[in-house]
Amino acid sequence: MRLLFAAFSFLFAIQLTVAQEDEKESEDKFITQELDEVIVSATRTIRQLSSLPLPAQIIKKSEITSINAMRLSELLEEQTGLISVPDFGGGEGIQLQGLDSQYTLILVDGVPLIGRSAGTLDLNRISLGNVKSIEIVKGASSSLYGSEALGGVINIITENPKEGFGGYLNHRSGTFNTNDTGLNLDYKKDKFGITAFINRYETDGYDLNSDDPLNTVDSYENYTITTKLSYSPAENTEIIASGRLFTQDQNTIALEEFSGESSINEWNSRLFGQHEFNSKFSSTLELYGSGYKASEFLIDPEGNPATSSEFDQLLLRPEFRSTFLPNDNTEVTGGIGMNHESLDRSDFSSQPTFNSPYIFLQYDRTFSNNFNLILGARFDGHNEYKSQFSPKVAMRYDFENNIAVKGSIGYGFKAPDFRQLYFNFSNGVIGYTILGYNAVSTVLPQLEEQGQIANILVPLSEFDGQLSPENSVGINLGLDYKINAAWTFGLNLFRNSIDDLIDTRIVANKSNGQNVFSYYNIKEVYTQGLEYNLSWRPNASLKVSAGYQLLYARDKDAERAFKNGEVFARESPTSPSFQLESSDYFGLFNRSRHMANFSLFYNYPKWDANANIRATYRSRFGLIDSNGNSYLDNYDEFVEGYAIVDLAINKSFYKNYELGVGLDNLFDFTDPQNLTNIPGRLIYGTLSIKF
Numbered sequence: 001m002r003l004l005f006a007a008f009s010f011l012f013a014i015q016l017t018v019a020q021e022d023e024k025e026s027e028d029k030f031i032t033q034e035l036d037e038v039i040v041s042a043t044r045t046i047r048q049l050s051s052l053p054l055p056a057q058i059i060k061k062s063e064i065t066s067i068n069a070m071r072l073s074e075l076l077e078e079q080t081g082l083i084s085v086p087d088f089g090g091g092e093g094i095q096l097q098g099l100d101s102q103y104t105l106i107l108v109d110g111v112p113l114i115g116r117s118a119g120t121l122d123l124n125r126i127s128l129g130n131v132k133s134i135e136i137v138k139g140a141s142s143s144l145y146g147s148e149a150l151g152g153v154i155n156i157i158t159e160n161p162k163e164g165f166g167g168y169l170n171h172r173s174g175t176f177n178t179n180d181t182g183l184n185l186d187y188k189k190d191k192f193g194i195t196a197f198i199n200r201y202e203t204d205g206y207d208l209n210s211d212d213p214l215n216t217v218d219s220y221e222n223y224t225i226t227t228k229l230s231y232s233p234a235e236n237t238e239i240i241a242s243g244r245l246f247t248q249d250q251n252t253i254a255l256e257e258f259s260g261e262s263s264i265n266e267w268n269s270r271l272f273g274q275h276e277f278n279s280k281f282s283s284t285l286e287l288y289g290s291g292y293k294a295s296e297f298l299i300d301p302e303g304n305p306a307t308s309s310e311f312d313q314l315l316l317r318p319e320f321r322s323t324f325l326p327n328d329n330t331e332v333t334g335g336i337g338m339n340h341e342s343l344d345r346s347d348f349s350s351q352p353t354f355n356s357p358y359i360f361l362q363y364d365r366t367f368s369n370n371f372n373l374i375l376g377a378r379f380d381g382h383n384e385y386k387s388q389f390s391p392k393v394a395m396r397y398d399f400e401n402n403i404a405v406k407g408s409i410g411y412g413f414k415a416p417d418f419r420q421l422y423f424n425f426s427n428g429v430i431g432y433t434i435l436g437y438n439a440v441s442t443v444l445p446q447l448e449e450q451g452q453i454a455n456i457l458v459p460l461s462e463f464d465g466q467l468s469p470e471n472s473v474g475i476n477l478g479l480d481y482k483i484n485a486a487w488t489f490g491l492n493l494f495r496n497s498i499d500d501l502i503d504t505r506i507v508a509n510k511s512n513g514q515n516v517f518s519y520y521n522i523k524e525v526y527t528q529g530l531e532y533n534l535s536w537r538p539n540a541s542l543k544v545s546a547g548y549q550l551l552y553a554r555d556k557d558a559e560r561a562f563k564n565g566e567v568f569a570r571e572s573p574t575s576p577s578f579q580l581e582s583s584d585y586f587g588l589f590n591r592s593r594h595m596a597n598f599s600l601f602y603n604y605p606k607w608d609a610n611a612n613i614r615a616t617y618r619s620r621f622g623l624i625d626s627n628g629n630s631y632l633d634n635y636d637e638f639v640e641g642y643a644i645v646d647l648a649i650n651k652s653f654y655k656n657y658e659l660g661v662g663l664d665n666l667f668d669f670t671d672p673q674n675l676t677n678i679p680g681r682l683i684y685g686t687l688s689i690k691f
Helices: 002-018 023-035 061-066 072-076 418-422 437-449 556-563
Strands: 056-060 082-087 091-096 104-108 131-138 152-158 164-174 178-189 192-203 220-234 237-254 258-276 281-299 305-327 330-345 353-367 371-380 388-398 403-414 424-426 433-435 453-456 470-482 487-510 515-536 542-555 594-604 609-618 642-653 657-664 682-690
Touching (some): 061 131, 072 131, 258 305, 433 437
Parallel strands (some): 433 515
Antiparallel strands (some): 164 178, 220 237, 281 305, 424 433, 515 542
16 A cells, blocks of 8 residues: 555656646647547447437547557456456456446447357457547447347447558567567558558466466467558548458366367458438448357377367348438438348357348437437347347436536347357366256256266256346436536436346356356346546646446345345354345345446656556455355355556657556455456556657
């Protein structure tokens, strides 16, 4: 804590020394930049962020570079209402407003990423070296994006070509022999422009438990290559072609005697054409394709094959949309498209195919310059499930005293996918097993006969029915208050009411110490709470911000059971059971009641230097039912709350060179048993060269 206090004192001392220098000029520049911020993900049109009736935020490139973030997971977990959580074998996903990562749609330049082998999209696949900004929209967005956006949307926007020739080289080296190198080249002249980005990432991995022969994360290496070409044959026409390649190789060791390799190969291709027919009407045609292939194998000491798995997913999506402006205050957007998706994997008995045509329409109207109304709806067909209609309404009213109130309500729908129904996967390295709902009743007895099961926690009779589709109503009510030129405050109240939520749970313990996971419906679930952001920026050099989320995530059936006195617990295996009260029910697993963040950014132009300190806090949460009543109550075992503090300092030389140093997880927090995605203290250095 002394080191933390000293860092704060140093930064504030610098601020007090120079606060009066060019303050008015800096404030005016800052205010102009803020007003120019626009967002496209919330409405699929260009909207000024400050006038949006939805809970949304933009993470700008200046913040990405100042904290020296190289991977998407590093950045998102510092945002209010978002938390990076390990899933099954240690993969990272983003929990948003208490909803799991499978309900948050991840986009790159407005098109979706695929490859959710266990419901979680690995955020470490995304390099930030060529990212211009990141847009986060909270709340049900199915009216524009379909069922995968039930909880929200995160859109990563990459750099566009700039006039002339330029580029930059970034390198970061740190703990665990981690090296991240990226090169970005940029050229534009007249009607033609091109950007190219290549990134190499390598790490030796890490081991949080020295008592076993396995590493928590084995060493791996990956490459990312992206290109974007733009051509404007006329002033009102633009054509963009972009592509992305990602490849990763990892050596694996299992139980000392088994070794092998895993690999990932991913490609994305996008062709985008936009034409403005006149000042009131424009149209866009977008063709998108993506493929994701992952493979893994293990061999025994004699070189004989032990296990192997293949995952091959394909997504093709054409989409046509148009925007009509009948007057200066009204914008109507509509579109039609189709998703064709197939999945071929060794853990399935067949190759499933989804075909889902869709159509959407949105009406955006501003009345009297201070009241904005957005009405939207989308209709999705599906070759395997019932068609779905997803409406949404959002409103905002700006008062004259710098106060604005806003609210939105949207309906979301998500059908169970083939993974949730027919999955039969055992990780050859770590040893856990994931079973689809329909596979449990046949596969679990087989594992028990083979001696792989220590005990079954959930009776097989609970898997006699069907896994139901999910549907949700999401409500957000917010307040934006610009207190003065330096202080801003934002408050958002949210509630997501979900019927037949599909969640994961442990259904059995394996004899190797790992678990068997499967899927189940929680009939009536809600996540509700509040989140706020407070920002103080007296000038362009200093920015202090804080955020907080209060979350209640609960199963209504569980609430009724506790209220009716039907739930009992024991303080120890040998003690007598006792009846629990309503106040003893904690909520859904892996959700924290409190989360908070704090950041201080300081820029010192005279030294061409900047520094920042950031802290995140997560309160206690429960991962398993430790007293055998199937619920998470106050007498279960909890993972204790923790805080992560990060520091970064950067200094520019000769305009085009910048050196940086940083400490992530300053106080070296680890929890090997429960948090495999937090490796401990990380020390790093960075070098950036512009040309």
